[in-house]
Amino acid sequence: MKNYYLLILLFSQQIxxxxxxxxxxxxxxxxxxxxxxxxxxxxxxxxxxxxxxEKNVGFADLENETVPDDNxxxxxxxxxxxxxxxxxxxxIEEGKLKQTDKLSKFFPRVKNAxxxxxxxxxxxxxxxxxxxxxxxxxxxxxxxxxxxxxLEMIYRLxxxxxxxYKFSYSNTGFALLxxxxxxxxxxxxxxxLKEKIINPLNLQNTSTGNLADEKxxxxxxxxxxxxxxxxxxxxLNNFLGAGNIASTPSDINTFLKALFxxxxxxxxxxVQMKNLxxxxxxxxxxxxxxxxxxxxxxxxxxxxxYIPEDKIAICITENGVRYDIGDIxxxxxxxxxxxxxxxxxxxxxxxxxxxLQQFVGKYKYSGxxxxxxxxxxxxxxxxxxxxxxxxxxxxxxxxxxxxDTNKVELLFSPEKKKMTMITKRNTYVYKKVD
Numbered sequence: 001m002k003n004y005y006l007l008i009l010l011f012s013q014q015i016x017x018x019x020x021x022x023x024x025x026x027x028x029x030x031x032x033x034x035x036x037x038x039x040x041x042x043x044x045x046x047x048x049x050x051x052x053x054e055k056n057v058g059f060a061d062l063e064n065e066t067v068p069d070d071n072x073x074x075x076x077x078x079x080x081x082x083x084x085x086x087x088x089x090x091x092i093e094e095g096k097l098k099q100t101d102k103l104s105k106f107f108p109r110v111k112n113a114x115x116x117x118x119x120x121x122x123x124x125x126x127x128x129x130x131x132x133x134x135x136x137x138x139x140x141x142x143x144x145x146x147x148x149x150x151l152e153m154i155y156r157l158x159x160x161x162x163x164x165y166k167f168s169y170s171n172t173g174f175a176l177l178x179x180x181x182x183x184x185x186x187x188x189x190x191x192x193l194k195e196k197i198i199n200p201l202n203l204q205n206t207s208t209g210n211l212a213d214e215k216x217x218x219x220x221x222x223x224x225x226x227x228x229x230x231x232x233x234x235x236l237n238n239f240l241g242a243g244n245i246a247s248t249p250s251d252i253n254t255f256l257k258a259l260f261x262x263x264x265x266x267x268x269x270x271v272q273m274k275n276l277x278x279x280x281x282x283x284x285x286x287x288x289x290x291x292x293x294x295x296x297x298x299x300x301x302x303x304x305x306y307i308p309e310d311k312i313a314i315c316i317t318e319n320g321v322r323y324d325i326g327d328i329x330x331x332x333x334x335x336x337x338x339x340x341x342x343x344x345x346x347x348x349x350x351x352x353x354x355x356l357q358q359f360v361g362k363y364k365y366s367g368x369x370x371x372x373x374x375x376x377x378x379x380x381x382x383x384x385x386x387x388x389x390x391x392x393x394x395x396x397x398x399x400x401x402x403x404d405t406n407k408v409e410l411l412f413s414p415e416k417k418k419m420t421m422i423t424k425r426n427t428y429v430y431k432k433v434d
Contacts, residue, residue: 018047018307018310018312018336018337019047019052019336020045020052020053020332020335020336021335021336021338022335023053025335025343026053026055026331026332026335027055028343029331029341029343029344030043030055030057030328030331031057032343032344032346033057033323033328033344033346034057034058035346036346036347036348037224037227037228037320037322038322038323038346038404039057039058039318039320039321039322039323039328040057040058040059040062040222040228040318040319040320041056041057041058041316041317041318041319041320041325041328042054042055042056042057042068042072042074042248042249042316042317043055043057043249043314043315043316043317043328043332044070044248044249044250044253044314044315045312045313045314045332045336046250046253046257046312046313046314047310047311047312047313048257048311049254049257052312053332054070054249056068056069058228058319058320060072060217060218060219060220060319061219061220062220062222062228062230063230068219070205070248070250071204071205071217071248072217072218072219072248073205073206073207073209073216073217073218073219073246073247073248074218074219074246074247074248074249074300074302074317074318074319075209075218075221075236075243075245075246075295075297075298075299075300075302076243076245076246076247076252076295076297076300076302076304076317077243077294077295077296077297077300077301077302078171078174078242078243078293078294078295078296078297079245079247079252079292079293079294079295079302079304080174080239080241080242080243080244080245080295081174081241081242081243081279081293081295082255082256082259082273082279082280082292082293082304083193083197083245083255084174084177084178084181084241084242084279085122085177085273085278085279085280086196086197086259086264086265086273086279087181087192087193087196087197088118088122088177088180088181088279089265089266089269089272089273089278089279090196090264090265091181091184091185092118092269093265093266093269096184096185097118097180097184098118099117099118099119099122100117100118100119101117101118102114102115102116102117103116103117103118103120103121103126103176104116106176106179106180106183107151107154107155107176107179107180109151109155110128110154110155110157110176111127111128111157111158111159112126112127112128112159112162112163115162115163116128116163117163118177118180119278120163120164120173121170121173121174121176121177122173122177122276122278122279123167123276123277123278124167124168124169124170124173124277125163125164125165125166125167125168126163126170126173127159127160127161127162127163127165127168128154128157128159128160128170128172128173128176129157129158129159129160129170129172130168130169130170130171130172130173131153131154131157131171131172131175132171134153134157136153140153140235140238140239141234141235141238141298142234142235143235143238144210144235144237144238145237145238147179147182147240150175150238150240151179154172154175154176157172167277171239171242171243172242174241174242175239175240175241175242176241177241178240178241178242178244179240179241181241189208189240189241189244190207190208193206193207193208193245194207197255197264200263201254201255201258201263203247203251203254203255204251205217205247205248205250205251206245206246206247206248206251206252206255207245207246207247208236208237208240208244208245208246209236209244209245209246210235210236210237218246219300219317219319220319221298221299221300221319221320222299222319222320223299223320223321224320224322224392225392226378226380226392228320231298231299234298234299236297236298239297243295243297248317249315249316249317250315252302252304252313252315253304253313253314253315254313256292256304256305256306256313256315257306257311257313259273259306260291260306260308260311274291279293280292280293281293281294283305285333285337286337286339288307288309288310288337289307289308289309290305290306290307291305291306291308292304292305292306294325299319299321300317300318300319300321301317301318301321301325302315302316302317302318302325303315303316303325303326303328303329304316305329312336314329314332314333316328316329321405322404322405323404323405324405324406324407327407346404347396348394348395348396348402349395349396349397349398350395351381351395351398352379353376353379355398356376356379356380356381357376358412358414359374359381359401359412359414359419360374360375360376361374361432361433361434362374362432362433362434363418363419363430363431363432363433364430364431364433365428365429365430366429366431370385370386371385371386371433371434372384372385372419372430373385374419377390380392380394381393381394381395381401383403383410391403391405393410396409399411399412399413399414400412406423406424407423407424408421408422408423409421409422410422417431417432418430418431418432419432
């Protein structure tokens, strides 16, 4: 009888392994992010398709204090690429495409189209310059272009290296994959997405997007500058196949579970997706292999992951970004796998304008030709390098400031005319030159 109960105990431990161990503590962690305006997001964790944790921080609509729910849609950016890759592998399995097909079969005017294969586009080895590194990228964010005009822009992009030479992330490559799908199916991307993924999985809150639609329960995005401010409403249509989907954490988790359960593509295709980086990236955590994608688009940030060993899906969708999304994710992973973690200390002290003045000036790092400018604006301290965006730094102690987004500490020594910057990986000493 003892052995019988021991077996029951062991079996029950296996069933309930990899669950949230301390919900109240994890809630406290994420509540701290909201209390100190470090982020606005929604996180959803599911095991074998069942909810085991969810949390909202901040608002989907700050002006109306609308809290997000399971139907609130977020722009998911490059997580779109996983959907596009699935559609490409479906087309391959249906005999409509081959990975060895040349790009010239569809768009011969693209540079090196006669030697670029579908597989190169999938695994970011085509050499085609990513459009976000081009001069016309800002135009793509603010104006709606026809597909013909988008292609004309892509035709002007140079090749940065020959195909297969190296990995270089290319949004352009996945935009071309989206257009190739339209070519082989004779339908627009949105229709293909509905037919092949959305309808079969009953993803009721997933669609291609354009301008964020408040009537469609879409979260607005915000940028922090002394307080949260709404970002401008920008185009998504121009990012077809690479970043034009809006969805929810629940729908994305359902999608990833279906993918790894073999309901969308064959095992052979899935192996290529996860092992050859064709639509999925591997993210190691301790002894676990997690697979998924991140996505950043016009004020939104998403991290979508699946842990096959434990059948756990995790998705975080941010609409107010001030903190590294990977660090936000790490808290829930630490709880799931019973690792130690602490509630973050976001308490800051207020220094007077006179106290801040001693840190103001230009700082130079040895070997760098650029200066780091430290200045005061509205009684707060900022740093800025060249034309990079200015960054608010906050006082943790009288001479110690932090930039939480990237977990950077800045230690000022006014009497020695130096500043020490401590990042996750390195320490840099700057000398004050002005």
